[in-house]
Amino acid sequence: MNTKLYVIAFVLLALAAIVNRLFNSPKAKGKAGEASVARILHSLPEEYKTLNDVIIPQEKGTTQIDHIVVSPYGIFVIETKNYGGWIYGAETSECWKQTFRAKKNDFHSPIRQNWGHILALSAYLQLDKSVFKPIIVFSDKATLKVTAKTPVVNLRTLKSVILNERQQILSSADVASIYEKISNAKIVGADREKEHVTAVKNKIAEQQTAIQNGKCPKCGNALVLRHGKYGDFYGCANYPKCRFIQKI
Numbered sequence: 001m002n003t004k005l006y007v008i009a010f011v012l013l014a015l016a017a018i019v020n021r022l023f024n025s026p027k028a029k030g031k032a033g034e035a036s037v038a039r040i041l042h043s044l045p046e047e048y049k050t051l052n053d054v055i056i057p058q059e060k061g062t063t064q065i066d067h068i069v070v071s072p073y074g075i076f077v078i079e080t081k082n083y084g085g086w087i088y089g090a091e092t093s094e095c096w097k098q099t100f101r102a103k104k105n106d107f108h109s110p111i112r113q114n115w116g117h118i119l120a121l122s123a124y125l126q127l128d129k130s131v132f133k134p135i136i137v138f139s140d141k142a143t144l145k146v147t148a149k150t151p152v153v154n155l156r157t158l159k160s161v162i163l164n165e166r167q168q169i170l171s172s173a174d175v176a177s178i179y180e181k182i183s184n185a186k187i188v189g190a191d192r193e194k195e196h197v198t199a200v201k202n203k204i205a206e207q208q209t210a211i212q213n214g215k216c217p218k219c220g221n222a223l224v225l226r227h228g229k230y231g232d233f234y235g236c237a238n239y240p241k242c243r244f245i246q247k248i
Helices: 003-023 026-042 110-125 155-163 172-185 190-212
Strands: 049-057 062-071 074-081 085-090 095-100 103-108 132-138 142-147 152-154 223-228 231-236 245-247
Touching (some): 026 062, 026 074, 026 155, 049 110, 062 110, 074 110, 103 110, 110 132
Parallel strands (some): 085 142
Antiparallel strands (some): 049 062, 095 103, 223 231, 231 245
């Protein structure tokens, strides 16, 4: 192989590696999962009004919501997790677990994450929390071992779960008004996206500072060293009212 061909081959291999990293990064996989959910929601009947990738203001910063569906049967708030493997979790667990190809990963409970979205929407819209219908969606490649009242479903069953809710709680006028209000509040644009990322980073920094000071970042009580089945961890002294844990 002459020098010119060698350089071309090297550049092509380098580009292939970059593309592979980009398309297989957690962010890229997450966006792919959200796109799949958006396509399904787009196929719902006309009485269902869908908003995707919504960033709305709240008391402290902003909150980002994957999908919102406003309908006569309630406001569906959907959190997407494009994860494969075996997924273990429970309604009240702080952390869930993914087992994939002999690897185990912990991640924050999507039910708790989604509940934060519902609280923000409830406050902004001034609607009772009973109007909201939380749903957690995982990839069809995931095997769900989850115990929860909140619907935790694979992609293939998402549409049927939404359509099975048939008790009307909002009028057509309500649906139009709520959809418009969320649309008007929706933050868009690169500058606002950066603003949201900054707010999230600040929140994480505040939480880490509280933990370093031996304080629970959720309620402010002391963190206590505890011994569990899977090792030592710090738990909130206000347990069971507060279930925050920090693994060591």
